[in-house]
Amino acid sequence: MMGITYFRTAETLITGTGSIAQIGEQAKKLHASRVIIITDKIIRQTGLLSKVTEPLISLNIEMDIIDDVIPEPPFENLEQMITKIEGKGYDLLIGVGGGSALDITKVLSVMLTNKKNVRDMIGIENIGNPGLPTILVPTTSGTGSEVTYNAIFTDTRDMVKKGIVSPYLLPNVAIVDAELTLTVPPAVTAATGMDALVHAVESYTAIRADELTDGIALQAIKLISRSLRKAVYNGRDIKAREDMAMGSLLAGISLGNAGVGAVHALAYPLGGRFKVPHGVANSLLLPFVMKYNVVANLEKFSEIAKAMGENIEGLSLREAADTAVTALAQLSKDVGIPASLKDVGVTSTDIPSLAEEASKIDRLLNNNPRWLTVKEIKEIYEDAYGLVEESSTVLV
Template structure:
């Protein structure tokens, strides 16, 4: 067995109502002056009070900055950094979706690392740990509360870029499914499918190992059995709990095994066309998996089983193909767009998208099957047409 390093946050607090533990956790971290990082929607609808109230009851000084925007560009992070410099906060609490949590991670880092944030792009570029921070997700999808990644949009070239460092793991992550009950169906679908992408990609990634395999498969199981209910019956707490745990487990698997070509192809699509990260990943997932499936038939057949496909009597190749079919069907069931055409992409855009995606070696090098720029362009073209079921399963 090769040497494996497994990373998770120092402490995970899980369960319905667990957000009420925030005061105790802040006290353990020695906090006195706390900044809650969130977005305008969560502040305006009052959900952020779920964190403010227990902190104030515990006699902490609490401020709120609600300026995080979706798919945040570096400029959003820089503006917030300038606004809070010199305020002497000793704990940040990131309360929101993936964008909020990613901003919180790097905002905390910039309090102790006086650098241009663009110089942190890549792996292990952060020199020292930032101030303590706690992450509390309000969606079930990115798993950012347990990963050491943060993703931002570089507006100079319209490409998503990642900062990867163990210093981006929070001191505490609190996962309370009750906070997700009001998430609208479209966001539930996009974030839930994003979590499924993390689980499937990390399970089939080159850096996968026995630890991450079990975690990823359990994530796939939980998400598969509950995503449709969570989307169409969003007040079902049991489904929301499955999605919260599935997202968390997928994030742990992603954070340790990594992801691959789905994310590599999604980054330029999101950067240029402002497609939400979860939507871009979900749309591309079955097309990239169709390309990847031949690289590890055993693992894709296992995915098919966990997705609920009956593979009895099928050959290994047929069973593996059923995973691709099931992933595509799930995307359609929860309302993910059927093709890149639906996102405003034209056929003329595809070569430039392929050029950008082909440069993302950090992700492509972890994909179970190698890709050339021509391969990437072909995947984009298939996704542009949105005809995967006819291509792969015309006999059905």
Template structure:
């Protein structure tokens, strides 16, 4: 555990029913005179949906705007290039993202190439940015990636089918908005996928080599909230209490991994998502029990504690026996919310595993994994995820 560490999060985070109404006033406080609203076509089309409410708040505050609604799942380089072109053509001065992780990452990516150079692939890595992004606010609509309050920007290079990460304190939005009421109509499958991303993003930093006592507390509470609420949110999306708890979990997990970092689950999931354009949360969930079983020998005490946090009875068990229960609990959560067990479900092919393992070890999330693996070991983990039933 680190003795010295920094701690990053947005300077202002609005949470709770109706906070979306504060967007316009906060935009004025930040001197946003003509922001680019970055979102996707589906959200924009929703009558009185998150985009409509965002625009209404801006209009009420007298703030004009332009809209880029071309964001795709696993946002591509072309998305941020299109958004940049519109930003410049419309003489925008700031960015407001509305959506889940894809919208937030696209907005961050747009800001990066506006101020730090046209080729974002050259900026992949940790703290590579030398110039600030345009003022950025993030309106969140899923309890998943926590990109609305983190320093991570994940973009897909379609030519290479490689997801890469730009990690920088400069990516952290100035303001985040999390209104649980925006999430009531999120479909069960998307609720499960994003919720599992929240689950993974609380577990990985808890066993990360960069963890600290502050992030431990955040991760512990996030895991408990997911255990209490994800199954109910999937079963009954209009359960406001469950949705609210999941947003709380997402925010806490995001704060945790923003500062303690992640591990091989995310490093490998990025390869699956880039190669097969698959949902990020599903990729993470399918890999979670397998990768953490591999990690267990590096931090058995931490995994034994995870079992307790997830509600397993560890009385009278050895550390190793208790640790094994944590893997069982992870698998049970995946099964309960209908996550496929095998990566065959997203079209994975064994002939791709070698390259994906090589790239996973280069991913910015790999360096804080508790167990240091080899390319051959990661190939084997992909194979296990392919073979599991």
């Protein structure tokens, strides 16, 4: 039986090398006269912003820039920025940067139209009114934030990552231009690219996956698998960057609609407590969670292997599915992501509390193809720490 599903994405998606030049016209179409550009200091230093500001200047659109975004932002980052931008008459917010800058832009836009404390917006559909218009411009190929309707922040009170989820967070326009990613350093390219791959793999195998998201996710897996190594080791390879930009966008669209699962759930406590960058945490955990998930959907894992370019001819369905897990682990290793929790500052005594914390993230765990309780989550962390023998029940 086919269930009823919703499919949502940015109102307008503009892609292609050089597409950033259209940002001025897009701002005009949204009747913007006074724009605030939201970014971080690193982006500002790269000089990349001129590609955004010049088309606006040439159309006489007034603008200010705020570069206060910090990585893996806490709620305080939003609270501090809103005081600087409210009451200034801005009629369009343009977010330029990685996931943090884009998530902040999305939430600032609704903070400006809702007289509500941002902490009261945590959770699903807790925003009363639509926000001010937004244009989102990713400068990394990874988070997919430009097409998702959630935004993730760190709660410094309990060091837990919390999400704000509402269709009002979708932008009016997303501009995805590979040219903006050419100078992203290898380690960031690797972490963000693997995050995108995790979005594609997790949403493809998710409980909420449907026919619409399946095709999009598989294409994302194909593009990312064939080009991530090239993008990491030769950042100037525009073809590889284009594949990554498109792959990450497609993965974001799939994630935005089918959701993600246990990899993200297990990654969040690592981000919150150990400050492991989101992409690194996801990539590190991906092979271990998939080793556990694979039996829940052999057909889909065998399709993943195919999309990754693995030769599965003559293999049984089970063998083909396992090939996907091996290929994902190999890709993560090839792009230099640590393969053990030991490498990111976790000790074995941290595992029980990490598992306890991850087990509370029902929003994601309920969407994972295989049911996990705190016991299994602990086993997966132990496996990622190197504590589990190959013959363990984790493998079934």
